[in-house]
Amino acid sequence: xxxxxxxxxxxxxxxxxxxxxxxxxxxxxxxxxxxxxxxxxxxxxxxxxxxxxxxxxxxxxxxxxxxxxxxxxxxxxxxxxxxxxxxxxxxxxxxxxxxxxxxxxxxxxxxxxxxxxxxxxxxxxxxxxxxxxxxxxxxxxxxxxxxxxxxxxxxxxxxxxxxxxxxxxxxxxxxxxxxxxxxxxxxxxxxxxxxxxxxxxxxxxxxxxxxxxxxxxxxxxxxxxxxxxxxxxxxxxxxxxxxxxxxxxxxxxxxxxxxxxxxxxxxxxxxxxxxxxxxxxxxxxxxxxxxxxxxxxxxxxxxxxxxxxxxxxxxxxxxxxxxxxxxxxxxx
Ligand code: NAI
Numbered sequence: 001x002x003x004x005x006x007x008x009x010x011x012x013x014x015x016x017x018x019x020x021x022x023x024x025x026x027x028x029x030x031x032x033x034x035x036x037x038x039x040x041x042x043x044x045x046x047x048x049x050x051x052x053x054x055x056x057x058x059x060x061x062x063x064x065x066x067x068x069x070x071x072x073x074x075x076x077x078x079x080x081x082x083x084x085x086x087x088x089x090x091x092x093x094x095x096x097x098x099x100x101x102x103x104x105x106x107x108x109x110x111x112x113x114x115x116x117x118x119x120x121x122x123x124x125x126x127x128x129x130x131x132x133x134x135x136x137x138x139x140x141x142x143x144x145x146x147x148x149x150x151x152x153x154x155x156x157x158x159x160x161x162x163x164x165x166x167x168x169x170x171x172x173x174x175x176x177x178x179x180x181x182x183x184x185x186x187x188x189x190x191x192x193x194x195x196x197x198x199x200x201x202x203x204x205x206x207x208x209x210x211x212x213x214x215x216x217x218x219x220x221x222x223x224x225x226x227x228x229x230x231x232x233x234x235x236x237x238x239x240x241x242x243x244x245x246x247x248x249x250x251x252x253x254x255x256x257x258x259x260x261x262x263x264x265x266x267x268x269x270x271x272x273x274x275x276x277x278x279x280x281x282x283x284x285x286x287x288x289x290x291x292x293x294x295x296x297x298x299x300x301x302x303x304x305x306x307x308x309x310x311x312x313x314x315x316x317x318x319x320x321x322x323x324x325x326x327x328x329x330x331x332x
Contacts, residue, residue, distance in 0.1 A: 003034040003065045007080045009111070010087025010129060011039030011069070012048040014239060018246035019084070020056060024064040028250045029082075029257060036066040040076035041087060073110060077118040082257075084249055085111060085139065088129025098325055101131060105329040108135040112142025121146055124294070126252055127153040128245065132186045133268045133283040134322040138330065140270065140283070149295065152256070153268035155182040155190065155285035157241065157248035162192045162226045166199065169222075170211055176200040177208065181287040181302075182226075182266040184315025185322075190285065191311035192226035194218055196264075196302055219307070259292040264299055275300045276312060282319045 006023055008016050016039070022028060023035060037056070041049050049069045056067050070076050077083070089103035108127070115123060123146060127136035132153040140151040159182050167174040177199045183191040197208040212218060233241045255265050264287040273280035275298065288296040304312065 001032060001034060003036045004029060004081040005036045005038060005079055007038040007040060007076055007083045007085075009040040009076070009083075009085050012041040012045040012052060013087060014242040015086050015128065015245045015249070017052070018243045019086070019249055020052065021059060021061070022246065022250050024056060024059065024061045026063050028254050031063075034063050034065045036068070037064065038076050038080060039067065039069045040073065041069075041071060043071045046071055073114040074118060077111070077114040080119045080123055082253060083115065083119065083123055083125045084128065084253070085125065085135070086128045086249070088135065091130075101134065101322060101325050102329045104129065104131065104135050105138055105326050108138040109142050109330060112139040115139065116143035116145050119143075119146065123150060124253070124256055125151045126249060126256075127151070128249060130186070131322055133285070133319055134326050136268065136283045137281070137323055138326055141327075141330070148270045151270065151283070152252070152296075153186060153283050153285075154245075154248060154252055155186050155266045155268050156252040157245050158182040158186065158190055158192060158226055158229075158285075159266040160244065160248050160251065161229045162194070162222075165222060165225055166194060166197060166208055166212070169217075170199050170201055170208075172199055172201055179264045179287070180208075180266075181264065182285045183308075183312050184285050185319050186268065186285070187315075187318065188227045188231075189315040189318045190227060191308065191315055192223050193308060193311075194222065195305075195308065196287075255290055256294060256296065259294070260290040262289070264289060267296060269296060269298070276302075276304060278312070278316050279320055282316065282323060284316065284319060 053069050091100045136151050136153040162180040163177045166177045180197045181193040194208045198205050199208050199211045201211050266285050267288050268283045268285040271278040271282045271284045278284045287299040290296045
């Protein structure tokens with residue numbers, strides 16, 4: 001089987017450190033699929049990246065056909081089949097949200113242009129570096145020759161967190177819980193929605209709502225817990241989520257690559273204005289199904305009550321503001 005070429009940016013960072021071996025052991029693209037890993041980081045990180053390359057070599061991984069470490073986008077984006085855009089400008093103390101957004105616009109404008117110029121037109125792109133949704137929007141804008149459907153941002157970590165919290169509450173294995181939805185931005189305005197979720201409890205599949213029997217918890221503490229989970233990990237670990245983020249990147253890409261069957265997964269993808277009234281063009285997290293043809297489709301026809309409507313509008317408003325700020329910066 002021919003190798004596929006997989007780019008990971010921010011390759012000397014902490015998420016990449018957990019992610020690279022899972023790609024190279026076949027957990028993402030399959031146990032038969034040889035891979036070439038392309039590692040991009042910035043020039044000051046090249047020495048550290050050398051160490052990562054040495055470790056990958058020392059893992060003696062049969063599926064790993066080649067490793068390229070570079071700080072040159074023309075090399076990194078050439079002929080890639082999948083792009084995991086993890087590297088981003090981190091938020092430093094005292095930095096305004098706007099400054100962070102503007103620093104990232106520069107990075108993702110440049111990487112979008114590099115995708116357009118050098119990548120395969122079938123490339124599947126997942127943006128992880130924050131603000132992930134808006135970074136993906138900018139990246140897509142500068143890669144007009146690649147279908148918009150090939151761009152996504154990651155909310156799978158939020159989905160995994162939500163699924164795990166519900167499973168824990170019901171004392172069932174995590175896979176017994178299905179169809180939790182993350183709507184909107186990968187930020188504290190996201191709406192983790194358990195209204196359509198089901199759980200298998202004692203062999204019987206039922207609505208999570210009926211199994212939990214605690215609306216107050218589902219409407220308040222559950223939602224807040226997921227919205228604030230990233231901050232809670234930082235507070236405890238003094239570093240942001242990395243192992244769980246890497247696992248979620250693998251889950252997102254594997255489901256995109258192979259299809260997710262009848263499971264719903266949450267992916268931030270381009271809104272076409274339908275079916276939930278989210279402004280067209282925003283990269284917004286929706287419940288999607290993914291076919292074996294690698295095409296995602298937004299799950300339609302879900303009931304949106306007033307509570308849900310308000311939450312979806314709030315996170316859409318935040319994303320529209322981010323988009324406006326980012327697009328304004330693009331004209332500079
Ligand atoms: P990290 O700081 O350990 O690593 C980031 C790496 O990106 C660094 O090595 C840095 O040099 C590199 N980098 C910066 N600019 C770059 C550029 N222009 N090209 C290539 N590489 C570049 O950070 P960590 O923990 O690995 O997180 C990475 C990003 O992922 C952060 O923005 C973080 O906020 C985000 N994140 C997103 C999550 C999500 O669910 N969407 C979850 C967790 C983290």
